Amino acid sequence: METAILRDTMHTLSDTHAPEGEAAPMTAKIEARQTNVHYGDKHALKDVSLDIREGEVTSFIGPSGCGKSTFLRCLNRMNDTIDGCRVSGTVMMDGEDIYDPKIDVVQLRARVGMVFQKPNPFPKSIYDNIAYGPRIHGLAANKDELDEIVLTSLEKAGLLAEVKDRMEAPGTGLSGGQQQRLCIARAIAVSPEVILMDEPCSALDPIATAKIEELIDELRENFTIVIVTHSMQQAARVSQRTAFFHLGELIEVGDTEQIFTNPKHKLTQGYITGRFG
Amino acid sequence: MPFSFLLLVLAGLSVIAYRFGVSRARAVAPGRQAVLHSRPMYHGLYVAIWCGIPALLVAVAWVAMQPILVKGLVMGGLPDAYDALPKARLDLIWNDIRNLALGDVVRADPAPEIQAAAETFRRLYTIGNAALTVLCLIAAPLAARYAVRHVSIDLRARNRVEAAITVFLVASSLVAIFTTVGIVLSLLFESLRFFAKVPVLDFLFGLHWSPQTALRADQVGSSGSFGAVPLFSGTLLISLISMLVAVPVGLMSAIYMSEYAHRKFRAVAKPLLEVLAGIPTVVYGFFAALTVAPFIRRAGEAMGLSVASESALAAGLVMGVMIIPFVSSISDDVINAVPQAMRDGAYALGATKSETIRNVVVPAALPGIVGGVLLAVSRAIGETMIVVMAAGLSANLSFNPLDAVTTVTVQIVTLLTGDQEFDSAKTLAAFALGLVLFCVTLGLNVFALHVVRKYREQYE
Known part of the structure; x- marks a missing residue:
């Protein structure tokens, strides 16, 4: 049974990827080819090849432990901070291999921002939380410019109205949803090209979630966004393209509408109809 | 029977x-x-x-x-x-x-x-x-x-038995509390007897310490003078020197251990560092007196300085080394307690490792680190053996680290060793000094624990 699924999987992989190059009319921001990740002995991600298109929201779905977060963390080399993690294959961003030894990981992460599952504001004031990135990268020449960056970032993250009277209050004192928007503002402040979001709403209530989803839709104008989510409705609502992962493999990728209305692979169909996962 | x-x-x-x-x-x-x-x-x-x-x-x-x-x-x-x-x-x-x-x-x-x-x-x-x-x-x-x-x-046998167990547990914890209360009261009453002989203000603000009193009326000897300021200043000086050693070294080694060191290195190095805390203080004492103090004296003379053979510097340096594990161990724990999410957040913004540590990890851990440092300070103030052996007995009112100074604890030891009358001002002075010491270290400990606890509330 399992081998049958595996064989099927391999089959679909070659199916979906051959035509992808021509099928994508928009330019690919990130191209991953044959990406493998090992955690010690564990083969966590197997031969994933995927394009992330510029100016779109791409969502990764799949059951827990399927490798979607692992793949996400390959895109800004956050896996580097984990002991015993090895990445092979190539991940090209704007034609440059981000795993090339010449690439400075610090600069890469300034170009590829990230928002985490649990809001993780620094134990500093709201202002300093946002100003931290611009400060370490020297993006502002003086205090006025820094103020400007902080205010626009908060504005874009839809948080400005709620916090403008208490910029010196600690970031940890905000509500969960506000904290997550603070983290998004913090990521935006460095003017990245890509924003990765690892289940950004899983710790939030439905109202805060709705606000974040609305925000993601607005941010699409200026940023390429990749979002990992456990909620298929969320993937359907916010993303233009969806990739389905299962057991460390990329099973199927396509336009969100196609994935949710007419999945090609029966594993995908099983997952989106709730038969497993 | x-x-x-x-x-x-x-x-x-x-x-x-x-x-x-x-x-x-x-x-x-x-x-x-x-x-x-x-x-x-x-x-x-x-x-x-x-x-x-x-x-x-x-x-x-x-x-x-x-x-x-x-x-x-x-x-x-x-x-x-x-x-x-x-x-x-x-x-x-x-x-x-x-x-x-x-x-x-x-x-x-x-x-x-x-x-x-x-x-x-x-x-x-x-x-x-x-x-x-x-x-x-x-x-x-x-x-x-x-x-x-x-x-x-x-x-309701179960409830009765549970109640009996509670009583037993309360009684056990009362033993510790009553012991503390007993010690404080004995210090307090003996100190009151001392203050009946020597005015409190003379003791706390007097600049001259010479606790010798004449035993008989016809004896040649001083009438004693109990100005404790030279002792306080000596204690302060030596504690300051030791903290100047212990805080930077301890903090840096904690940062290295928790953030940079490989797991295997850490597994070996951390217990080794903590061995420092296990060395008996008397061993530190003769190390200070026989090795460090002569070295400092020779080095000072080579530079044309006059150095007392028992100097505050020697005692302070060695005491600083002794306290390193207190600072490093507590700092290491609180740095490890900073959630990985904080570091991830900084890395994801493109911060380098040292930027992350300087701007995010250490500030987040700071209350805990301060708590650890304060505990170390109270340890330094209360430390006796090293200063007895290395710092000397002369109560100089001096802030020059090359002079010999003496501390509160050293004076308590000298006042109470040997045959003593237990109602002379000389002996009773030890209790007054003990009371001051107790109040200072208690205050520091309470403050330190308060700071540490405040930190814990933030992340759990």
Whole structure:
């Protein structure tokens, strides 16, 4: 049974990827080819090849432990901070291999921002939380410019109205949803090209979630966004393209509408109809 | 029966009572234990507690009261001539009687009435012990019987046993608290006696420390002067030097250990670092006195400085080394307690490792680090052995680290070692110094614990 699924999987992989190059009319921001990740002995991600298109929201779905977060963390080399993690294959961003030894990981992460599952504001004031990135990268020449960056970032993250009277209050004192928007503002402040979001709403209530989803839709104008989510409705609502992962493999990728209305692979169909996962 | 044997018998009786309780509980609800409010085990414990505890309390009270009663009876039995003697003399006689009765060394040929009193003493003790044994051996089974009769389906034995356990736990924690209170009170009362001889303000703000007092009126000697400021300044100076060593070294090594070091290196290096804390302070003391101090002296002279052979610098440096593990161990713990999410957040913004540590990890851990440093300070202030051996005894009011200075703890040691009268200002001064030391370290500890606790609330 399992081998049958595996064989099927391999089959679909070659199916979906051959035509992808021509099928994508928009330019690919990130191209991953044959990406493998090992955690010690564990083969966590197997031969994933995927394009992330510029100016779109791409969502990764799949059951827990399927490798979607692992793949996400390959895109800004956050896996580097984990002991015993090895990445092979190539991940090209704007034609440059981000795993090339010449690439400075610090600069890469300034170009590829990230928002985490649990809001993780620094134990500093709201202002300093946002100003931290611009400060370490020297993006502002003086205090006025820094103020400007902080205010626009908060504005874009839809948080400005709620916090403008208490910029010196600690970031940890905000509500969960506000904290997550603070983290998004913090990521935006460095003017990245890509924003990765690892289940950004899983710790939030439905109202805060709705606000974040609305925000993601607005941010699409200026940023390429990749979002990992456990909620298929969320993937359907916010993303233009969806990739389905299962057991460390990329099973199927396509336009969100196609994935949710007419999945090609029966594993995908099983997952989106709730038969497993 | 000796007291320890009596306790053993009581314990044995309690075990038997336990069995009785269990079987009684089974008997009141034969074959349907579910109707019992508590499981048979709890009924057994309930009976055992009733058996053991009242008898034990009686025994303890008896043992506490017996010497007082016996003394009253024995002294009352002495001929009337003795009643007129002064109290101190009577105490001596009482000692004689006791020593004679217990077979200890006594003064040569005691008077016959003393011998008679010793005989009474011995007899009273024998009777008392026998009475105690009988009393306990009657009380225990009686109480157990009372408890067994109470065993019934509705008896809330579990709740009673739980309550008894709570009382036991409270009593245990009270032991520690009362000990502290006792120490503080003894310090306080002795200090009050000292302050009756030397005004508080002279002690706290006087600039001259020379605690020698004349024993006799005709003796050549100073009348003593108890200005403790040189001691406070010496303590402050040495603590400051040691913190200048311990805080940077400890903090840096903690950062290296928790953030940079490989897991295997850390597994070896951290225990090694903590070995520093396990070295007896007297070893640090002679290391300071015999190795570090001469080295500093030679080095100072090579540079044309005059260095006392016992310098604050030597004591402070070595004490700093001793305190490193306090700072590094606590800092290491709090740095590890900073959630990985904080670091991820900074890395994801493109911060380098050192930027992350400097701007995010250390500020997040700062309250805990401050707490650790404050604990280390109170350790430095209270440290004795190193300063006794390396810093010297001369109470100089100086902030030059190359001078010999002395500290509060060193003076307490010198004031109380050797043969001393316990009512002279010289000896009592030690208690006043101890009280000051206690207040300072207590204040620091309370403050440090408060800071550490505040930090903990933030992340859990």
